[in-house]
Amino acid sequence: MIKLQDVTKVYRTDTVETLALNNINLSVEDGEFVSIMGPSGCGKSTLLNMMGLLDRPSDGQVTIDEKELKGYKEKALAKFRNEHLGFIFQSFHLIGDLPVVDNVELPLLYRGTSAKERKRLAEEALEAVGLKNRMKHYPSQLSGGQKQRVAIARAIVGKPSIILADEPTGNLDSNLGNEVMDILLSLNRDRKATIVMVTHDENMALKTNRIIRLYDGSLVN
Amino acid sequence: MLKNYLKVAFKVLGRNKFYTFISLFGISFTLMVLMLTIAFIQNELGANKPLSQKEKILLVPGLRMEGYAREEIVEIDSTMVDGAWKYDTTKTENILEDQINSTSNSWVGNKFYENHIKDIKTAALTSVFSPMQSIDVFPNDRKLTLTTNATDANYWRIFDFEFVEGQPFSDAAIENQAFQAIMSKSAAQQYFGKKASYLGEVVTWGKLQFEITGIVKDINTSIPHLKHDIFIPYTHLPPSLLDYGWGQFGNMQLALLGSSSKQLETIRSDFRFIEENFEVQEEGYDKLTIKERTIEELYANNVLQNQERGSDKTLRWIVLVALLLFILIPTINLINLNSTRIMERSAEIGVRKAFGAHTGNLMSQFLLENVVLTGLGGLIGLGLTFFAMNWLNNSVWMENTQLAFNPNIFIYSLIVVLLFGICSGLIPAWRMSKMDVAKAIKRNQL
Ligand SMILES: Nc1ncnc2c1ncn2[C@@H]1O[C@H](COP(=O)(O)OP(=O)(O)O)[C@@H](O)[C@H]1O
Numbered sequence: 001m002i003k004l005q006d007v008t009k010v011y012r013t014d015t016v017e018t019l020a021l022n023n024i025n026l027s028v029e030d031g032e033f034v035s036i037m038g039p040s041g042c043g044k045s046t047l048l049n050m051m052g053l054l055d056r057p058s059d060g061q062v063t064i065d066e067k068e069l070k071g072y073k074e075k076a077l078a079k080f081r082n083e084h085l086g087f088i089f090q091s092f093h094l095i096g097d098l099p100v101v102d103n104v105e106l107p108l109l110y111r112g113t114s115a116k117e118r119k120r121l122a123e124e125a126l127e128a129v130g131l132k133n134r135m136k137h138y139p140s141q142l143s144g145g146q147k148q149r150v151a152i153a154r155a156i157v158g159k160p161s162i163i164l165a166d167e168p169t170g171n172l173d174s175n176l177g178n179e180v181m182d183i184l185l186s187l188n189r190d191r192k193a194t195i196v197m198v199t200h201d202e203n204m205a206l207k208t209n210r211i212i213r214l215y216d217g218s219l220v221n
Numbered sequence: 222m223l224k225n226y227l228k229v230a231f232k233v234l235g236r237n238k239f240y241t242f243i244s245l246f247g248i249s250f251t252l253m254v255l256m257l258t259i260a261f262i263q264n265e266l267g268a269n270k271p272l273s274q275k276e277k278i279l280l281v282p283g284l285r286m287e288g289y290a291r292e293e294i295v296e297i298d299s300t301m302v303d304g305a306w307k308y309d310t311t312k313t314e315n316i317l318e319d320q321i322n323s324t325s326n327s328w329v330g331n332k333f334y335e336n337h338i339k340d341i342k343t344a345a346l347t348s349v350f351s352p353m354q355s356i357d358v359f360p361n362d363r364k365l366t367l368t369t370n371a372t373d374a375n376y377w378r379i380f381d382f383e384f385v386e387g388q389p390f391s392d393a394a395i396e397n398q399a400f401q402a403i404m405s406k407s408a409a410q411q412y413f414g415k416k417a418s419y420l421g422e423v424v425t426w427g428k429l430q431f432e433i434t435g436i437v438k439d440i441n442t443s444i445p446h447l448k449h450d451i452f453i454p455y456t457h458l459p460p461s462l463l464d465y466g467w468g469q470f471g472n473m474q475l476a477l478l479g480s481s482s483k484q485l486e487t488i489r490s491d492f493r494f495i496e497e498n499f500e501v502q503e504e505g506y507d508k509l510t511i512k513e514r515t516i517e518e519l520y521a522n523n524v525l526q527n528q529e530r531g532s533d534k535t536l537r538w539i540v541l542v543a544l545l546l547f548i549l550i551p552t553i554n555l556i557n558l559n560s561t562r563i564m565e566r567s568a569e570i571g572v573r574k575a576f577g578a579h580t581g582n583l584m585s586q587f588l589l590e591n592v593v594l595t596g597l598g599g600l601i602g603l604g605l606t607f608f609a610m611n612w613l614n615n616s617v618w619m620e621n622t623q624l625a626f627n628p629n630i631f632i633y634s635l636i637v638v639l640l641f642g643i644c645s646g647l648i649p650a651w652r653m654s655k656m657d658v659a660k661a662i663k664r665n666q667l
């Protein structure tokens with residue numbers, strides 16, 4: 001379970017102060033598929049970053065699986081992310097210098113899994129997204145939809161309990177977007193993965209259990 | 222993990238060939254210059270024959286006499302004696318030691334050596350020799366100019382020349398003015414033509430004839446006092462060369478061997494003692510100075526064109542600072558290049574962090590990448606060095622120099638390469654791996 005209590009995030013630059021999140025209270029239950037919607041710049045990514053422990057709140061606290069993460073040091077946070085969280089980004093963020101299989105293995109690399117086991121698990125994850133025959137390809141040789149499926153394989157290879165997806169279909173046409181959405185739905189259904197997804201697409205959001213709406217850094221009821 | 226890092230490392234190198242070229246060129250070129258410099262210094266100042274004992278050798282290339290300015294102080298005492306003034310004048314001569322009026326510098330006279338230096342207790346060995354003259358000889362009616370050195374027997378005990386054949390002068394040979402000569406191999410070849418052995422051959426020197434009793438290998442160092450074509454017993458020198466008959470000067474130089482480099486200080490303080498107790502006889506002169514130098518000081522005097530004791534330390538600092546600056550420039554350049562390049566990879570860093578990499582993981586990855594880069598640069602640098610040394614050794618204008626590619630240099634350069642890698646990688650890597658994940662991912666796309 002992800003729990004946000006009074007979470008506020010302020011970005012400070014030399015000249016401006018942006019209140020990106022304003023006193024957010026919400027929780028996501030285990031096995032839930034939640035979508036976050038709202039206009040551009042309203043703080044959706046910031047909210048997801050809070051849940052993904054990629055950034056620290058200016059105020060309030062984030063709890064995942066009953067663990068209060070405020071006091072965690074950088075190294076402990078990295079370990080926690082590695083074991084519990086999987087990420088999918090709008091622009092895929094695959095490492096272009098590495099072939100597909102190495103990209104998928106990435107989370108296992110930082111877990112100290114043996115090379116053989118990494119390969120086996122990566123194959124398994126790629127099979128789940130239907131790309132087992134593209135293992136040796138490089139990201140540049142794949143289409144957008146294929147890239148995002150590789151990114152999904154990378155997000156699930158370590159069997160995290162939570163998957164965080166920031167506009168995963170934003171860069172894809174509707175056909176490919178639906179393909180990706182179907183994979184996410186089946187992950188939620190078959191693997192009981194908790195998924196939080198940011199999306200602009202009302203139709204996609206409607207397929208999830210719950211829609212959280214954000215406006216100007218605050219939740220809208 | 223290592224394999225994954227290496228894969229990325231080589232990909233990154235291949236991705237921007239221009240950057241890689243600049244980096245590799247900077248590293249390898251710097252390394253080459255560094256290694257050549259060290260090789261050059263080692264060639265000049267290394268513990269090579271005939272200077273295996275160079276740490277323990279003190280040379281006296283010359284003496285100096287100084288006369289100080291004087292002022293005459295006239296005091297007049299006046300007293301009234303029987304109703305008339307009576308004047309008493311006292312003249313005192315005051316020597317102004319801070320005002321040098323006259324100086325005279327020359328080489329050392331044999332008498333000074335025999336009376337004051339020869340039996341100095343603090344030195345294990347003392348030697349007198351005369352490395353000054355060039356002579357013309359005419360083998361087969363062909364003119365050949367040879368540099369000469371007239372030595373005693375100890376000279377060969379202090380400087381361990383490598384004998385191709387024969388041996389050094391014995392004490393008896395010196396004493397008896399034996400007509401023996403030692404030649405360098407190249408000089409013997411020029412004089413006699415190429416032969417298997419030169420022992421027993423005769424060199425005609427004016428009206429004198431010397432039998433070759435030793436052939437020494439040619440030496441590389443540019444330090445004077447050692448590199449000569451022919452050596453004869455110094456007892457053949459005419460008295461007018463041994464001693465000029467003025468001051469303590471003559472045509473000789475001295476070498477002393479201490480028991481250790483530290484112990485040379487004791488010898489030096491003995492010299493100061495001799496100076497203090499020395500009565501200068503010459504009109505207008507007050508003080509005699511023994512201008513002793515260690516081999517390194519002498520070398521530094523040559524390079525820095527000065528006469529000071531302790532120049533070796535100055536030279537060492539100059540070389541060290543110059544080398545450091547020389548390494549610093551490409552290192553800063555690399556840090557700069559690395560910083561910009563690593564920014565391009567912020568998304569990769571963000572993704573790696575998101576999926577569980579901590580600062581340590583990223584640091585080791587970037588360090589490895591830099592070590593690979595510098596390692597490559599190092600290899601190329603080694604190749605370049607080898608090439609350049611070969612070329613320098615074969616070129617005519619460096620005939621004194623035989624740069625050797627020795628393991629020491631290899632170790633030095635390996636350390637330098639490593640420093641390169643760490644310095645140029647550490648700062649950008651640290652900065653980058655500290656970056657916020659969210660910011661890093663946002664920054665750009667892969
Ligand atoms: N690193 C940052 N520094 C400063 N301001 C930021 C930063 N990240 C986001 N913001 C600002 O915070 C607000 C919310 O951003 P974000 O969460 O990315 O919005 P969304 O994902 O809903 O489009 C925006 O006004 C944005 O400009």
Ligand SMILES: [Mg+2]
Binds near residue numbers: 044045046166
């Ligand atoms: Mg966003």
